[in-house]
Amino acid sequence: MKKQLFAFAISSLLSAGLCAQSQEETIKAVVTEATENSQLKLLAHQLLDVVGPRLVGSPEMKQAHDWAVKTYTDWGIPAENQQWGVWKAWDRGITHIDLVSPRSVSLEGMQLAWSPSTSAKGVEAEVVVLPEAKDSLAFQDMLSQVKGKFVLISMPQPTGRPDENWEEWATPESFEKMKTERDALNDAWNARIKATGYSSRELPKILEKAGAVGVITSNWSRGFGVNKVFSAYTDKIPMVDIALEDYGLLYRLADYGDKPVIKVVAQSKDLGEAPTFNTIAQIKGTEKPDEYVILSAHFDSWDGAQGATDNGTGTLVMMEAMRILKKVYPNPKRTILVGHWGSEEQGLNGSRSFVKDHPEIVAGVQAVFNQDNGTGRVANISGNGFLHAYDYLGSWLSAVPDEVAEIETNFPGAPGRGGSDYASFVAAGAPAFNLSSLSWNYWNYTWHTNRDTYDKIVWDDVQNNVILTAVLAYMASEDEDKTSREQIVLPVSSRTGEQMTWPEPRDGTRRGGLED
Known part of the structure; x- marks a missing residue:
């Protein structure tokens, strides 16, 4: 009996050794x-x-x-x-954006996802800044100003340099001055949007309804040459994002009264x-x-x-x-x-x-x-x-x-x-x-x-x-064992004062971007 037990023990050790070797070889x-x-x-x-x-x-x-x-x-x-x-x-196709007046230059930009297209010839029109109104009633009276125009609806960034670039090269006083001015611009722009009575997501359709021929954003991502590109909120007119540098050019031309004109060719296709x-x-x-x-x-x-x-x-x-x-x-x-x-x-x-x-x-x-x-x-x-x-x-x-x-x-x-x-x-x-x-x-x-x-x-x-x-x-x-699914007891929320619960499963959106 002892000999059999010894043989079993040796066999088990050999098996364990082979398994360990096999694992080592597989990972290698x-x-x-x-x-x-x-x-x-x-x-x-x-x-x-x-x-x-x-x-x-x-x-x-x-x-x-x-x-x-x-x-x-x-x-x-x-x-x-x-x-x-x-x-x-939706098929993106090609976007081409050109400044045609007061001088000619191609601009860096593209349609936002699911944006409506232009005709094959494109759309050429003046660029204006979102009207600044004291309240929503005044804004409604000013909406006629956007008819037949491209409308800029993003804040013009005062610098295209990321903060770490400023931190490396600027004096501390200059860096703080820039941030203070940028914060003030941001507050002023948020107030400008709020005064319209609409959110930034609602505004494009309002401008479309008022007769604008296109909506222009610039969603800077706080790095050299980088913009985030998400989705459009218009139904019939193109919505494009333009790089910070070129957006700033358009904004300054419009703000100084130089009446910039751009041509946009956006060849996307709605495929049902x-x-x-x-x-x-x-x-x-x-x-x-x-x-x-x-x-x-x-x-x-x-x-x-x-x-x-x-x-x-x-x-x-x-x-x-x-x-x-x-x-x-x-x-x-x-x-x-x-x-x-x-x-x-x-x-x-x-x-x-x-x-x-x-x-x-x-x-x-x-x-x-x-x-x-x-x-x-x-x-x-x-x-x-x-x-x-x-x-x-x-x-x-x-x-x-x-x-x-x-x-x-x-x-x-x-x-x-x-x-x-x-x-x-x-x-x-x-x-x-x-x-x-x-x-x-x-x-x-x-x-x-x-x-x-x-x-x-x-x-x-x-x-x-x-x-x-x-x-x-x-x-x-x-692994020999099935993994445990036992969950921790979640703490009380400091925000609500109630016991936190495990997240609930949710179904996916099965019809995306489509009207029921």
Whole structure:
């Protein structure tokens, strides 16, 4: 009997050693494939250069979904586009804006998303500043001034230099003087808008109704040459955003009485409605196929540029991680599923719809790993309010190579309520974690801007995130235990004095930008 027990013990030790060796070899294979056979630049070229930005409802969005399915299929990973709704269909086309008087020069600017087009010949008209009125009644009397004109509705920035540039070069007195003057301008402009009786979102339609031929904004992002580009609020006339430098030129010409005239050619197309999708690909589990490790990244973007860091880089990380896992770990214990979500930018719509439509997958979630905030290497992970997240996530992280895992953790943390697609799963009680990146000036320079382009990608950091994601997915899949979903007891809100509650699941908007 003792000999049998001894033999069993030796066998167990050998098995443990083989498992440990197998884990070590698999992680080494992940690192080798990621560093020596990276496909990141090829994928980035295909997605960002060839397809381009991915505004929900645009032809480019559908092209991106189809490209992803084909790419996964070529890798031997089953994939499909799952429709979850419809959206206003729109094709940007080309925008061209020229100052034609008192001198000629082409201006930097573009239509806002879903803006109405001009005729093929374009629209040529004088530019005026939003009328300044003492109150809403006076504003109504002044609205006739905008008829047949382009109207400037954004504050003219006094400087196009970011604050850190001023801080580096200006005297302290000059820097403070600039900020004081800018604050005063901002207060005065806000008062000007308030006096109209409308919000900045309501004003474009009011100006359209009054006979304006176009509306001009400049949404500066506090960096050199950077504007944020969102959506239009007009129904029939073009709404364009113009770079700070050229917007300031137009404003000064109008303000000094030089009567600037511009010509705008905006060749967008209203295409009715288009289906909206999530692209889903899976490497099927061999032992626990109904339990899921989900890799998550939203696929859509705003279309001021290429959508490179929001969220091209997150998309690349998840695709490359899936490619590597298929090669070095083709028979996972649990199913590894990747979700490329549509319309995150308008309110997590793709992932919320997926959670609503697939309760059986949500019930089987082992972990969700989401990446969304730029090109930087992952530096922070929160337990998102799952009481025992440290026990399993900490164990998985311990297997990540030291040179990759310079990560601050916050356990148990608090449940994420928005911001990116992990929150859709957290609300449904599934353990979901955001792989939060270093900034690289993301918020000012690339988040939703006209400078979110291929050249802003930091390849070493993205490769770092691929290795991290692939190893976490491998470890989560191999874990002997199902992850705990026990939630922390949330504190009393200092604002309301009431007990805080876990976020509730919400369905996605299934008809976007369309009248019912």
